Amino acid sequence: MSVSGLYVGHTKGIEMIFNELKRLDYVVVGYKVEEDVLKLRELNSFEELASGVEDVQNPGRYYLVRGKFSRHGPDSLKRFFYPPTLTLFSISPKWDMSMPDYVNRKIAFLGIKPCDLVALKVLDRVLLNVDEYYTRLRRNTALIIENCTAPGNTCFCATMSTGPRARDSFDLAYTRLDSRLVLEAGSDLGLRLLSLLEVEPIDDSTYRDFETVMRKASEKARAGFELSELPELLELNIGSKAFKEVAGKCLGCANCNMVCPTCFCFDVLDVPKIDGFADRVRVWDGCLNFTYAQVAGGHFRSDLWARYRHFVLHKFTYWIKQFGTYGCVGCGRCITWCPTGIDLRESVKKVLRGDVDE
Amino acid sequence: MSRASASLIPMKTVITRVRVETENVKTYYVRLPEGVELPKPGQFNMLYVHGVGEVPISVSDVDADSRAVAHTTRFAGSVTRTFALLKEGDIVGFRGPYGVGWPIELVTNKNLVLIAGGIGLPPLRPVIREIARNRSAYGKLIILYGARTPKDLIFSYEYREYESIPDTELLLTVDVPSEEWKGNSGVVTNLVKVVNVNPDETYAFVCGPEVMMRQATQELLRKGFKTNRIYLSLERRMKCGVGLCGHCQMGPYFVCKHGPVFPLWFISKYFWVDQI
Numbered sequence: 001m002s003v004s005g006l007y008v009g010h011t012k013g014i015e016m017i018f019n020e021l022k023r024l025d026y027v028v029v030g031y032k033v034e035e036d037v038l039k040l041r042e043l044n045s046f047e048e049l050a051s052g053v054e055d056v057q058n059p060g061r062y063y064l065v066r067g068k069f070s071r072h073g074p075d076s077l078k079r080f081f082y083p084p085t086l087t088l089f090s091i092s093p094k095w096d097m098s099m100p101d102y103v104n105r106k107i108a109f110l111g112i113k114p115c116d117l118v119a120l121k122v123l124d125r126v127l128l129n130v131d132e133y134y135t136r137l138r139r140n141t142a143l144i145i146e147n148c149t150a151p152g153n154t155c156f157c158a159t160m161s162t163g164p165r166a167r168d169s170f171d172l173a174y175t176r177l178d179s180r181l182v183l184e185a186g187s188d189l190g191l192r193l194l195s196l197l198e199v200e201p202i203d204d205s206t207y208r209d210f211e212t213v214m215r216k217a218s219e220k221a222r223a224g225f226e227l228s229e230l231p232e233l234l235e236l237n238i239g240s241k242a243f244k245e246v247a248g249k250c251l252g253c254a255n256c257n258m259v260c261p262t263c264f265c266f267d268v269l270d271v272p273k274i275d276g277f278a279d280r281v282r283v284w285d286g287c288l289n290f291t292y293a294q295v296a297g298g299h300f301r302s303d304l305w306a307r308y309r310h311f312v313l314h315k316f317t318y319w320i321k322q323f324g325t326y327g328c329v330g331c332g333r334c335i336t337w338c339p340t341g342i343d344l345r346e347s348v349k350k351v352l353r354g355d356v357d358e
Numbered sequence: 359m360s361r362a363s364a365s366l367i368p369m370k371t372v373i374t375r376v377r378v379e380t381e382n383v384k385t386y387y388v389r390l391p392e393g394v395e396l397p398k399p400g401q402f403n404m405l406y407v408h409g410v411g412e413v414p415i416s417v418s419d420v421d422a423d424s425r426a427v428a429h430t431t432r433f434a435g436s437v438t439r440t441f442a443l444l445k446e447g448d449i450v451g452f453r454g455p456y457g458v459g460w461p462i463e464l465v466t467n468k469n470l471v472l473i474a475g476g477i478g479l480p481p482l483r484p485v486i487r488e489i490a491r492n493r494s495a496y497g498k499l500i501i502l503y504g505a506r507t508p509k510d511l512i513f514s515y516e517y518r519e520y521e522s523i524p525d526t527e528l529l530l531t532v533d534v535p536s537e538e539w540k541g542n543s544g545v546v547t548n549l550v551k552v553v554n555v556n557p558d559e560t561y562a563f564v565c566g567p568e569v570m571m572r573q574a575t576q577e578l579l580r581k582g583f584k585t586n587r588i589y590l591s592l593e594r595r596m597k598c599g600v601g602l603c604g605h606c607q608m609g610p611y612f613v614c615k616h617g618p619v620f621p622l623w624f625i626s627k628y629f630w631v632d633q634i
C-alpha cells in the first residue's frame with residue numbers, strides 16, 4: 001500500500017535511488033541487455049541498467065529494438081530466491097553431511113514490473129517459511145517497481161489483476177511520464193528513498209496524465225477472458241478436446257515452466273564423485289517434461305496434452321485450491337518463450353468456448 | 359493455508375534386519391532416528407541411499423520395542439535396485455513418517471475389506487496387525503490379495519496367521535497360475551464380486567496399481583459401497599514427500615501430504631479423469 005501518496009519528480013531520480021541502494025549495501029539487480037536479451041543481473045553501475053531499448057514480445061518471438069520502455073526478459077525474481085540448481089547437501093563416504101552456506105545478501109530489485117512483484121508474492125505463499133534458502137534471502141529484499149506504461153503483446157496483467165500498476169508490497173513504485181516521474185512509497189525504505197529526491201505532491205494535470213496512461217495500459221493488457229468463474233469453468237471442461245488440439249503444437253520442452261516466475265517444481269539429482277563423496281542437488285523441473293509424472297513401470301501423464309492440461313489447470317484452478325491465489329500473473333513469458341508460439345490466452349479461450357472440431 | 363518448514367535433509371540411521379520376501383522383494387527394518395514418532399498404518403518414509411537417490415516406501419510393520427520400522431521394497435528402478443545390495447548394519451538416510459494413513463478409527467465395529475495388488479499389500483499389513491491385536495474392536499475382516507504369479511505373493515509365510523485371526527477371510531489370486539497353484543486365478547478385482555458383506559456396515563481399503571484400483575473401485579460401487587466408505591492409497595512420483603516438488607499432484611492434491619490415503623469422495627472428481 002502507498003504510505004506516501006503520489007509525488008512528481010524527474011527521471012534522473014532513478015539514478016539517485018540506485019546510488020542510495022548501493023550506499024545501503026544492497027546488491028542491486030535490474031534488467032541489463034546481454035546477448036540482445038534483457039536479463040536480470042547484478043548492476044555494478046547505473047549505466048548497466050537497460051535504457052533506450054524496447055523488447056518486442058509476440059508468441060514465440062522476442063527481440064530488442066530502440067525504444068523508450070522495456071518490460072522484461074526470460075528471467076524473473078525466481079532465479080534469485082529459488083536458484084535453478086541448489087546443492088541440498090554434500091555427503092562424505094562416512095556419511096558426514098554438509099549443507100551449503102545460505103548467503104544472507106541484501107538484494108534490491110530496481111525497475112521490475114508489477115507482474116513480477118505479484119509473482120514473488122505468489123512464490124511467498126508456496127515457499128516463505130517453508131524453504132529455508134528462499135526465506136533467508138527473501139527477508140532482505142528491497143523492491144523498486146516500475147509501473148507498466150506500455151504493456152507488451154503477450155502481457156495480460158490487467159486480466160490477472162497484477163498490473164499494470166503495482167498496488168502494494170513494494171518499497172517504492174515509480175511511473176515514467178516522459179521526463180517526469182510519478183513516485184509512490186510503500187514502506188519506510190521507500191519513504192527514505194523518496195525523501196532524497198526533489199519531488200512535489202502530484203498536481204492535477206500530472207495526475208490526469210498518470211491516470212490516462214495507466215488506463216490505456218490496462219486496456220492493452222487484457223487476455224480476452226475474464227477471471228470470474230474461470231477456475232470452475234476450466235475444471236468443468238477438464239475433458240475438453242481443446243487441450244489435445246493446442247498440445248498438437250507442443251514440443252514438451254518445458255520452456256514455459258522454466259520462464260514462468262511462479263513455477264516451483266523441482267527434481268533432485270544425485271551426483272556421485274569418484275572419491276566416494278556425493279551431492280544431492282535440487283534442480284528446476286516442470287510438468288511439461290516427459291519424466292515429470294513417470295514412475296517405475298508406469299506413467300501418469302504420458303501424453304503431452306495431459307501434461308499441458310495440468311499446466312493450465314494448475315495455474316488457474318489448482319493453485320487457488322492449494323495456496324489461495326492464482327498461479328499465473330499474466331506476465332506472458334510462457335507465450336513469448338514457447339518455441340512454437342503456443343498462446344496460453346488462446347488455450348484458455350479455446351477451452352472455455354469448447355468449439356473444437358471433434 | 360499455513361505451511362510449516364519442511365526439511366529435505368535425511369537423518370542417518372541403520373538397517374537392523376533384512377528379510378527376503380520374493381525374488382525381487384525384500385523387507386528392510388530400519389531403526390527410527392531419535393525423536394521421530396512411530397509411523398501409523400498407511401504412512402510412508404523417504405529412504406535415501408548414499409549417492410544413489412531417495413524413494414518413498416510405505417511402512418509394512420512397526421516394532422515399537424526396538425523402534426524398528428519395516429519397508430518392504432520391490433526392486434523396480436535405479437534406486438530400489440541398489441536396495442538389493444543393502445545388508446544388516448548398512449547405513450541409510452531417513453525422512454518421515456509422511457502422509458495421512460488409513461482411517462482405522464472409523465472402522466471400529468465395522469467390517470473391513472482390504473484389497474491389495476502386488477506391492478500394495480505391505481502398506482495394508484499394519485492394518486491387519488492392528489485388527490489382530492485388537493480383534494474385538496472390529497467386525498469381519500476380508501483380505502483380497504492378487505499377485506502376478508504364485509511366486510510373487512508377498513508375506514506368504516504369514517497367511518496362516520492371517521487366517522487364524524477370528525472372523526477373517528483371506529482370498530488370494532494370481533494372474534498367471536503355476537502347475538501347483540490350486541487357488542483362484544485372474545485379477546484381484548474378480549474377488550470383489552464374490553465378497554459377501556453389507557456395504558453399509560463395511561469399509562474398503564484399496565492399494566495397488568492405478569488400473570487395479572479403478573477396477574476395484576468400480577466393483578465396490580457396483581456392490582453398493584458409498585464413496586465415503588472406500589479408501590485408496592494413491593501412488594505418484596514423489597521427490598520430496600512434503601508438498602514442495604510438485605510431482606505427486608493429482609488434480610489439486612499433493613498426494614504426499616494430503617494423502618497418500620484418500621476417501622474416494624474427496625478425489626472422485628479427478629480419479630476417473632484420464633491422465634489427470
Ligand SMILES: Cc1cc2nc3c(=O)[nH]c(=O)nc-3n(C[C@H](O)[C@H](O)[C@H](O)COP(=O)(O)OP(=O)(O)OC[C@H]3O[C@@H](n4cnc5c(N)ncnc54)[C@H](O)[C@@H]3O)c2cc1C
Nearest residue numbers: 295296413414415416430431432435436437438594595596
Ligand atoms: C506413498 C508411496 C508408497 C510406496 N510404498 C512402496 C512400498 O511399500 N514398497 C515398494 O516396493 N514400493 C513402494 N512405492 C513405490 C516406490 O517408491 C517406487 O518403486 C520407487 O520410487 C522406484 O524408484 P526407483 O528409483 O527404483 O525407480 P525409477 O523408475 O528409477 O525412479 C526414479 C524416481 O522416480 C520416482 N518414482 C519412481 N517410481 C515411483 C513410484 N512407483 N512411486 C513413487 N515414486 C516413484 C522416485 O522418486 C524415484 O527416485 C511407494 C510409492 C509411494 C508414492
Ligand code: SF4
Nearest residue numbers: 260328329331332334
Ligand atoms: S503461466 Fe505464463 S503468463 Fe502466467 S505467470 Fe507463468 S509465464 Fe507468466
Ligand code: SF4
Nearest residue numbers: 250251253254256338
Ligand atoms: S514452451 Fe511451448 S512447446 Fe515448450 S512445453 Fe511449453 S507449451 Fe510446449
Ligand code: FES
Nearest residue numbers: 599603604606614
Ligand atoms: S512428493 Fe513432492 S509434492 Fe508430493
